[in-house]
Amino acid sequence: xxEVTQTPKHLVMGMTNKKSLKCEQHMGHRAxxxxxxxxxxxxxxxxxxxYEKLSINESVPSRFSPECPNxxxxxxxLHALQPEDSALYLCASSQDDTHYNSPLHFGNGxxxxxx
Amino acid sequence: AQKVTQAQTEISxxxxxxxxxxxxxxxxxxxxxxxxxxxxxxxxxxxxxRRNSFDEQNEISGRYSWNFQKSTSSFxxxxxxxxxxxxxxxxxxxxxxxxxxxxxxxRGTQLTVWP
Numbered sequence: 244x245x246e247v248t249q250t251p252k253h254l255v256m257g258m259t260n261k262k263s264l265k266c267e268q269h270m271g272h273r274a275x276x277x278x279x280x281x282x283x284x285x286x287x288x289x290x291x292x293x294y295e296k297l298s299i300n301e302s303v304p305s306r307f308s309p310e311c312p313n314x315x316x317x318x319x320x321l322h323a324l325q326p327e328d329s330a331l332y333l334c335a336s337s338q339d340d341t342h343y344n345s346p347l348h349f350g351n352g353x354x355x356x357x358x
Numbered sequence: 359a360q361k362v363t364q365a366q367t368e369i370s371x372x373x374x375x376x377x378x379x380x381x382x383x384x385x386x387x388x389x390x391x392x393x394x395x396x397x398x399x400x401x402x403x404x405x406x407x408r409r410n411s412f413d414e415q416n417e418i419s420g421r422y423s424w425n426f427q428k429s430t431s432s433f434x435x436x437x438x439x440x441x442x443x444x445x446x447x448x449x450x451x452x453x454x455x456x457x458x459x460x461x462x463x464x465r466g467t468q469l470t471v472w473p
Contacts, residue, residue, distance in 0.1 A: 283466075284465065284466075285449055285451075285463030285464065285465055285466055286403065286449075286461075286463055288461070291460070299460065331401055333401075333403065335403075346393060346405040346408050347403075347405065347461065348405065349395075349402055349403035349404075349405075350402065351400055351401050351402040352401040352402065354401070
């Protein structure tokens with residue numbers, strides 16, 4: 244079983260909806276990430292949080308809004324999405340930002356469909 | 359610029375065959391990290407191995423082995439006596455020594471093992 248838990252597993256939303264993706268880890272990791280993966284493509288980095296502060300935003304549109312309420316939780320708030328935003332959204336965590344070679348631990352992902 | 363090339367898009371083998379997945383990387387960094395991840399149909403990216411640029415020792419873990427050669431910028435992955443459960447997409451990824459979480463993924467190799 245994965246140690247990074249993502250909910251929901253599947254989400255269908257309209258372009259005017261507001262929804263949130265949730266991610267939780269209890270490994271004591273202090274860095275957390277959101278990746279987006281389109282079908283048959285590699286994952287693409289969206290955001291990095293280090294010690295609950297946003298450290299990297301890969302020029303992601305503002306309709307995606309990340310939030311890190313505490314060291315174990317990471318949310319991704321979605322609003323006014325487009326059909327092309329349909330993808331698998333993966334959350335990951337790693338030890339902290341002093342261990343650049345620390346492997347990322349990924350969750351199972353949320354498969355998002357925007358209609 | 360960082361780049362990872364996995365030239366094999368799809369590989370099909372019959373159970374018990376050995377199979378090698380190729381990975382070639384490009385970077386000008388002297389400190390970098392190489393990873394292999396497995397992504398089964400469930401979607402989770404499973405960490406398999408990490409290598410840093412200063413450690414060219416090959417590694418064997420059960421039926422898995424990795425061959426890291428800096429001279430050819432390659433980090434190949436061999437599965438011995440493949441099994442149906444090995445069927446998945448395998449990603450090779452490059453991490454920089456100075457940037458947390460920004461993994462440069464290859465496009466992945468879909469491995470199918472037939473019974």
